[in-house]
Amino acid sequence: MSKQDQIKPIRRLPPQRVRSFRLNLFQKILLTIALLIAVMTTLPVMVVLLIGLLPTFTIMVTDRNNTNKLIVVGCFNLAGVFIYLFHVISNFTIRDAFFIFSDIFNLIIMLGSAGLGLIVYLEVPNLFIYLYKVMAQKRLKTIDSQLDKLAEDWGEGIKGTGSSQTA
Numbered sequence: 001m002s003k004q005d006q007i008k009p010i011r012r013l014p015p016q017r018v019r020s021f022r023l024n025l026f027q028k029i030l031l032t033i034a035l036l037i038a039v040m041t042t043l044p045v046m047v048v049l050l051i052g053l054l055p056t057f058t059i060m061v062t063d064r065n066n067t068n069k070l071i072v073v074g075c076f077n078l079a080g081v082f083i084y085l086f087h088v089i090s091n092f093t094i095r096d097a098f099f100i101f102s103d104i105f106n107l108i109i110m111l112g113s114a115g116l117g118l119i120v121y122l123e124v125p126n127l128f129i130y131l132y133k134v135m136a137q138k139r140l141k142t143i144d145s146q147l148d149k150l151a152e153d154w155g156e157g158i159k160g161t162g163s164s165q166t167a
Contacts, residue, residue, distance in 0.1 A: 044088045044097035051101060052081035055114035069121050076117025080110045 023031065039046045056074040063069060084100050100106050151159050 044092055044094050045085065047094065047097045048081065048085055048088050048100060052084065052110040053077055055111060055118075069118075072121040073114050073117040076120065077110070077114035080113025084110065 053074075056070070056077045059066075059070050059073055084106060087100065088097050147159060
């Protein structure tokens with residue numbers, strides 16, 4: 001029996017179906033009621049969250065499959081909104097919630113933090129690619145210098161460029 005006959009073929013598992021998460025009618029109604037109660041009891045907070053997290057909601061709706069993008073942009077966006085959320089919680093009136101949006105710089109900070117998150121999401125992979133290229137070039141220079149050192153000791157034939165002397 002040859003070695004070819006002894007090797008068993010790789011057994012592939014059948015592809016598994018991904019279960020989609022669906023809510024039944026009762027769960028949808030319960031979730032809607034809970035959301036309405038949260039909005040009525042914490043309206044100033046909900047107003048700040050709704051307007052401040054618009055970039056995150058936009059990514060959630062338009063790019064459902066890219067969860068990494070949603071996480072990065074959402075975290076940066078939430079960090080920008082978090083500052084003003086504390087102000088609204090300490091002064092719990094709807095007037096103070098809308099007063100935050102009357103200043104354009106507050107909106108720039110909230111929405112600009114989401115933009116900063118998008119820049120981080122798009123540019124950090126390029127930064128790592130650049131760093132790995134630099135490290136590879138440095139490693140290549142080290143290997144070339146070691147090869148030159150060996151060529152001095154053993155002759156130019158070790159590099160594969162010189163003529164090898166056979167006796």
